[in-house]
Amino acid sequence: MDQNKMKSKKILGKQSILFDNPPIILSAAAIAGKKEGEGPLGSFFDQIEEDPMFGGKTWEEAESLMMGRAAELAIKKANLKKEDIRFLIGGDLLGQLIATSFGIMELEIPMFGVYGACSTMGESMALGAILVDGGYAEKTLALTSSHFAGAEKQFRFPLGYGNQRPLAASWTVTGSGAVVIGANKNQLDKGKEEDKAIYVKGITVGKIVDYGIKDSMNMGACMAPAAYSTISQNLKDLGVDANYYDKIITGDLGYVGKEILIDLLKQDGYDINSNHMDCGIAIYDSETQDTHAGGSGCGCSAITLTGFILDKMRRKEWKRVLFVPTGALLSTVSYNEGNTVPGIAHGVMLEVN
């Protein structure tokens, strides 16, 4: 790593940051919908809600209630009160982030609203870790959510319309993931062993990548170039090979995007065939759950992280993970006006000792 060339040792290569005082994930919460609970990762989620409305009256309210639950559970699991969280960083897929605004309002935590489409968990964790590492906060809360029905209503067709879905289409995950990020191990719940602390070692901030694809029903293909860009840059910035990580985990490329990603990285000499995982592929059983290309949505990578990935790391089955949520930057207006669907992906480097 040639970080010594840079003025600050935090600044690494072109797009990466290595933290001086790597923050710790103090707690994590994963709230999932029924379908996600029935999938291969079902047993890893904290709560599986059978009611798609989460007790609310609209799909949007359902998502807000789900996100509020994830936030409160993460705070509770860290043995904290909402007053202990200095800043909240969060966002969602709905126009003007209404799931987030109405979901976390009652917590009364000063907040940064963020939008990175389905890469939002990466963006919120990146900023949450920066705020802690830099001494701007002792504890932050990073979170996001998505809801199948709210996303279909927002981006595609009303559920009652019963439209056919092309095989390249993904299924929006109903789920909300939240993590509390803190400054040091002393903040860890006493019940947890210190040597199981999961550190946020660094981040690679994504840039928008547009290969000119216009098919909003094939978001894996739209996002794969962004995932490629961020992963390749992370490896270059660190001066390491792909096997530096036990797992390189993308957000929601699905079956179509995964192949494109692996091919693109091969052009740069990186082979991630053996250590790549995609949350969109992992979260559903495509054979039995009729989810076509895989799962998607901010919640897809968020609950796969907070439920499954962090558990693997706590057990030290994976000690070094590059978590790369991927987002497709479209709106109904942009694609109906004939625009392309650019992508963005943010990398978060997670490590256990």
Added chain:
Amino acid sequence: MDQNKMKSKKILGKQSILFDNPPIILSAAAIAGKKEGEGPLGSFFDQIEEDPMFGGKTWEEAESLMMGRAAELAIKKANLKKEDIRFLIGGDLLGQLIATSFGIMELEIPMFGVYGACSTMGESMALGAILVDGGYAEKTLALTSSHFAGAEKQFRFPLGYGNQRPLAASWTVTGSGAVVIGANKNQLDKGKEEDKAIYVKGITVGKIVDYGIKDSMNMGACMAPAAYSTISQNLKDLGVDANYYDKIITGDLGYVGKEILIDLLKQDGYDINSNHMDCGIAIYDSETQDTHAGGSGCGCSAITLTGFILDKMRRKEWKRVLFVPTGALLSTVSYNEGNTVPGIAHGVMLEVN
């Protein structure tokens, strides 16, 4: 200021941050529409575009082109190239931030997408300053935009419908403002005198405030409680009176919101009657421009800052300013479902020596 009680001297009171190495605004750009150019601040803007389409084919493309222009001009005015900017922080009012995504994509700068409704300039500057102060970047670009026609289409009625506007309604500013934030005075353009450097001394991160108002045509009333919350907390966190600042400048409360804000602050013993300014009131001549409650939109506070306010500070007419863009957190879905319109406001403390 009782900051010594806190573990880090950066952490101040409940919601504020004071920077160890206050970043500098290296340059600023203000691109305005025709109506804004005809208003009282017209002579302060860098460019006034007569074509509401900005050479584009849709309102959304127009906004993207405007934002791209603001970004490029700010970079150019700082005598920099786009490669010199490590991170871009930006957002806009359109669903899924499409004005920003398509506006700044070609710059290929790693980006954090943010959403704080019309408070976005405060949020993006806050994060841009944190990234510089903390040593995560030498230079960042913070920007936002709004476009009258795009916002009307998004939030209200198609322009061709010719609806009547209630007197409490505001007029969305067509404008984009961008600032380059840097680490030290040596980065300032040689042509500028060093003692005119404008510092970002600190920030106060807003929380969502909801007084239960449901009238999306009276956003001043919706946002005033959030502005009150942030300003009052800033003064408490710093342990100063309102006259500590030469100006306390809100984003787009307009005539209705301004009165509410002043009344609310009086309850806490703060009198800002003599040093308060609202960008929404300043930007249009309400007598002749038929803009009712005043200007609004992310671009309102952004171009008032980058055109007018920073000019006043460079001339040292104002040496200490609390800049508080204000946002109304609504979408067409949320208010059509009968939800309230909560607000958020972020405070940015600007100073010249």
